[in-house]
Each structure stands twice: as C-alpha cells, then as structure tokens.
Amino acid sequence: MIEYAISACLCGSNVRYDGSNKVNETCKKLYDEGKAILICPEVMGGLLIPRNPSEIRDGKVYSSVGKDVTAEFHNGALLAINLIERYPTIHTIIVKESSPSCGLHEIYDGSFTGKKIQGNGVFINEIPSKYRVLTEHELTQITL
Numbered sequence: 422m423i424e425y426a427i428s429a430c431l432c433g434s435n436v437r438y439d440g441s442n443k444v445n446e447t448c449k450k451l452y453d454e455g456k457a458i459l460i461c462p463e464v465m466g467g468l469l470i471p472r473n474p475s476e477i478r479d480g481k482v483y484s485s486v487g488k489d490v491t492a493e494f495h496n497g498a499l500l501a502i503n504l505i506e507r508y509p510t511i512h513t514i515i516v517k518e519s520s521p522s523c524g525l526h527e528i529y530d531g532s533f534t535g536k537k538i539q540g541n542g543v544f545i546n547e548i549p550s551k552y553r554v555l556t557e558h559e560l561t562q563i564t565l
C-alpha cells in the first residue's frame with residue numbers, strides 16, 4: 422500500500438540541480454517495497470537537470486545566476502501536491518532537508534554562501550496540514 426511520498430533524490434533518482442542524488446537507504450527501502458511514490462517539485466515545475474542551484478530570498482526564488490524561478494517552484498509544488506492527493510492512503514511526506522523546494526525547518530539564506538536560516542522550502546509551505554512531514558533525519562519516527 423502506498424503510504425509515503427518521498428523526495429525523489431532521497432530514493433536515488435538523479436534529479437538534483439547537479440544531476441546527483443542523496444540516496445537514503447530507509448527511503449529507498451520504502452520505495453522498493455512499493456510503499457511510496459516519488460516527487461521532485463523542481464523537475465515537476467519544468468526545471469532541467471542539470472540546472473543552476475536556487476535559493477529563496479525575500480519570498481522569491483532565484484537561481485545562482487539571478488534568474489527568477491519562483492513560478493517554476495510554485496507550479497512544481499502544486500503539481501506534487503496534486504499527485505500526492507491522488508493517493509488517499511498517503512499519510513507521511515519525507516523530504517530532503519535544506520532544499521529551497523523540499524527543505525523543512527531550515528533553508529539556505531539566499532546568499533549562495535552556504536549559510537542556513539530557519540525556514541521552509543516552497544513545496545513544504547504548500548503541503549496541507551493533514552500530512553505528517555519529516556526530513557530524512559527524522560525517520561526514526563516511522564515504524565517500518
């Protein structure tokens with residue numbers, strides 16, 4: 422049964438800005454066992470692989486070369502939520518920490534200097550409150 426939606430990069434998909442992934446074995450196990458769907462709001466919003474990294478500044482999202490990609494981030498977030506809503510058995514969304522889309526609790530500060538601040542990614546802010554949202558570092562809260 423599908424119970425989870427997971428950031429695709431955590432399950433080994435090479436969807437990050439640099440074409441890499443951030444595989445997490447627990448997330449991959451959930452996916453391999455058929456318990457999860459994958460979402461990547463940035464790619465779903467039309468951004469390419471590879472792409473310039475992006476960060477949030479003053480409520481908008483900019484790539485490292487100064488392109489405003491706010492619309493792509495918002496569109497991708499809404500498409501990801503629409504997909505998740507098609508699976509009524511999903512109760513938990515597992516996300517990649519610090520991402521300008523998927524980051525929960527903290528994100529980069531918009532200066533592209535590696536500094537983090539408190540905040541959420543664009544996708545996180547669109548997630549309905551009925552879902553539990555965890556980062557890959559909070560998976561001990563899941564009984565597998």
Ligand code: SF4
Nearest residue numbers: 428429430461520523
């Ligand atoms: S948008 Fe989310 S799923 Fe896609 S690469 Fe970034 S952190 Fe991973």
